[in-house]
Amino acid sequence: MKISIRKIFFFICIIIVATICLQVYWNYKNYISNKNRLSNEIQIAYDKSLEIYFNEESKNEMISFISDNKTLKSRDFIKSIVLDSVFKSLIKTNKPKKSKTSDTVFIESFEDNNMKIDTQIFIEDSKVNAFPKNTSIKVLRGKKAQDEIGGIEQFPNRFVITISSDSIKYNVVDSIFKTELKRKNIRLNYGFRHLKNDTLFNNFSTTKEKLTLNLKPKSSFFKPSETMLLDFNHSNSLLFQRMGSELLLSLIFLIAIISCLFFMLHIINKQKKIDEIKNDFINNITHEFKTPITTISTALEGMSNFNPTNDIEKNKKYISISINQLSKLESMVEKILETATLNTEELRLNREQLDLIPFISAIVEKHKTITYKEISLSNELNDLSFYGDAFYLENVFSNLIDNAIKYGGEIITITPLIANKNIIIDITDNGNTISKNEEKAVFDKFYRIPKGNVHDVKGYGIGLYFSKIIIEKHGGSITLIRTNETTFRITLPYES
Numbered sequence: 001m002k003i004s005i006r007k008i009f010f011f012i013c014i015i016i017v018a019t020i021c022l023q024v025y026w027n028y029k030n031y032i033s034n035k036n037r038l039s040n041e042i043q044i045a046y047d048k049s050l051e052i053y054f055n056e057e058s059k060n061e062m063i064s065f066i067s068d069n070k071t072l073k074s075r076d077f078i079k080s081i082v083l084d085s086v087f088k089s090l091i092k093t094n095k096p097k098k099s100k101t102s103d104t105v106f107i108e109s110f111e112d113n114n115m116k117i118d119t120q121i122f123i124e125d126s127k128v129n130a131f132p133k134n135t136s137i138k139v140l141r142g143k144k145a146q147d148e149i150g151g152i153e154q155f156p157n158r159f160v161i162t163i164s165s166d167s168i169k170y171n172v173v174d175s176i177f178k179t180e181l182k183r184k185n186i187r188l189n190y191g192f193r194h195l196k197n198d199t200l201f202n203n204f205s206t207t208k209e210k211l212t213l214n215l216k217p218k219s220s221f222f223k224p225s226e227t228m229l230l231d232f233n234h235s236n237s238l239l240f241q242r243m244g245s246e247l248l249l250s251l252i253f254l255i256a257i258i259s260c261l262f263f264m265l266h267i268i269n270k271q272k273k274i275d276e277i278k279n280d281f282i283n284n285i286t287h288e289f290k291t292p293i294t295t296i297s298t299a300l301e302g303m304s305n306f307n308p309t310n311d312i313e314k315n316k317k318y319i320s321i322s323i324n325q326l327s328k329l330e331s332m333v334e335k336i337l338e339t340a341t342l343n344t345e346e347l348r349l350n351r352e353q354l355d356l357i358p359f360i361s362a363i364v365e366k367h368k369t370i371t372y373k374e375i376s377l378s379n380e381l382n383d384l385s386f387y388g389d390a391f392y393l394e395n396v397f398s399n400l401i402d403n404a405i406k407y408g409g410e411i412i413t414i415t416p417l418i419a420n421k422n423i424i425i426d427i428t429d430n431g432n433t434i435s436k437n438e439e440k441a442v443f444d445k446f447y448r449i450p451k452g453n454v455h456d457v458k459g460y461g462i463g464l465y466f467s468k469i470i471i472e473k474h475g476g477s478i479t480l481i482r483t484n485e486t487t488f489r490i491t492l493p494y495e496s
Contacts, residue, residue: 005269012261019257023250030246034239039215042188045180046230047218053173054221064140067157077137077157168194168228170204190232197225209233289332292325299325336462349389349473356384356423360414363397371405375412384416386423386492392470397427399463400488404429408486423476423492430485439480443468464488 067077140146152158170192181188191205193214205211211231222228240247299318357379364377397414404412408429415426434442445465471478476492 005265005272008268009265012265015261016258019254023254027243027247027250030243031239034242038186038234038239038242039213041184041186042181042230042232042234043215043218045184045186046177046215049173049177049180050217050219050221050228052176053169054219063160064146064152065159066138066140066152066155068155070156072157074157078159168202170194170202173228174204174206186234187238188232188234190230193229193231195227195229205231289329292328295325296322347473349392351387351389354386354388354390354393356386356416356425357381359390359393360397360416360425363394363401364414367398367401367405373405373410373412375401375405376414378413378415381416381418384418384423385495387495388474388492389470393474396467396470396490399467400427400490403463403488404431404486407431407434418494421494423490423494425490425492426481426487427490428485428487432482432484432486434480434482434486436482439482442480443478 069077140149140152146152152160173192177190189207189209189211191203191207191211193200194202194204211233213232213234215230215232216227217230299321303315303318357377361377364375368375401412401414404427409431411430413426413428415428417424443464445462468478471490471492474492476490478491479489481487481489
């Protein structure tokens with residue numbers, strides 16, 4: 001079943017469109033995924049920055065109470081701390097909610113022999129004097145003081161109070177956040193909005209640009225009614241930079257698929273043309289073979305049926321006709337077989353020293369006897385030496401002159417010259433019968449310029465192909481030059 005090139009092209013276009021749509025969808029999903037990943041990285045960097053900030057601040061606002069008395073019970077240790085003037089001043093400065101009978105202090109996380117205890121102590125003025133008075137308690141201010149004594153973990157009784165401040169040093173948070181962003185290789189325009197009870201308390205920004213995205217911190221250091229939003233904008237170039245390898249692979253994959261599909265279309269189209277050329281060649285060669293075969297058959301029939309007296313002269317005439325036609329058949333077969341061996345190593349050139357001026361002149365004179373067209377050799381050189389195969393080169397020049405006679409104009413000119421250390425030989429006719437679309441194809445094997453069903457000029461489509469291969473085996477080239485005339489230019493290396 002034959003499928004037209006148009007249908008194949010339509011099918012390939014559908015595949016290309018589907019592939020492009022799939023790649024666009026895949027890259028869009030990848031873009032969204034990278035965008036969410038970037039937001040998560042920003043969230044993590046922001047939360048970590050706040051954690052570092054509050055931890056560093058807490059180290060400076062830390063007060064530790066320690067005792068090396070192993071017999072002292074935890075509750076007595078805490079009561080002793082409450083009697084201490086330092087603790088009383090803390091209560092006075094950071095006094096919690098008052099009642100008429102007592103002040104309530106919530107103590108979360110004091111340690112007793114590595115056991116964490118959560119408790120609540122009610123301190124009433126009437127009972128304070130009942131606490132132990134001879135207990136030795138040391139007070140340390142800040143994390144640095146803890147480090148200087150080698151840490152407080154070595155003491156059996158220890159109690160740490162961390163005091164947090166309502167104010168935030170935005171420039172310190174900004175410095176820490178910038179470090180985290182740089183570590184993650186994220187470029188960002190951002191600002192902070194400090195909110196208390198859903199009301200803007202303070203605003204800090206590193207850019208004048210309008211910030212459209214925001215993140216809420218997951219930090220536990222803020223009070224329930226307080227937060228500090230991160231407003232930011234990130235550029236799409238950052239996302240595309242992160243997607244660089246995926247986009248490159250996608251583009252390479254897409255180009256590869258489209259290239260393969262169009263290459264397949266080119267191969268199919270070329271095979272179709274080759275098939276048409278092959279069929280045309282078979283039809284042409286069959287017609288050429290049929291003529292001599294029919295002539296030979298007619299001659300043999302004449303000898304058998306129309307020469308009852310066995311006339312010797314008639315027999316000679318019939319035999320001569322048959323010999324001529326068999327010679328033509330042999331010539332055609334040799335030409336086809338010769339063409340078949342052009343691209344193999346079987347073709348060997350028997351090079352010899354040639355003077356191309358008399359060599360071409362003899363070929364021109366031979367063709368003058370078989371045509372009424374004007375053929376001339378335009379030459380200003382006395383001699384033109386070249387080391388080549390006389391037999392094959394004669395066939396080349398004969399093919400080109402023969403083509404000019406069959407398909408060209410009325411005036412044919414052969415012009416040899418030397419230029420740029422090359423021998424150039426132009427075979428020009430004043431016709432312009434080769435269209436621009438046929439320029440590249442005329443040197444293909446078995447190719448003939450299509451003329452519909454008109455077969456006024458005989459040929460096999462192998463003359464120019466033969467000429468091209470022979471000239472290339474001599475180290476030269478042959479090209480077609482189309483202006484108002486048609487010129488086949490042979491270029492050969494010149495050795496002075």
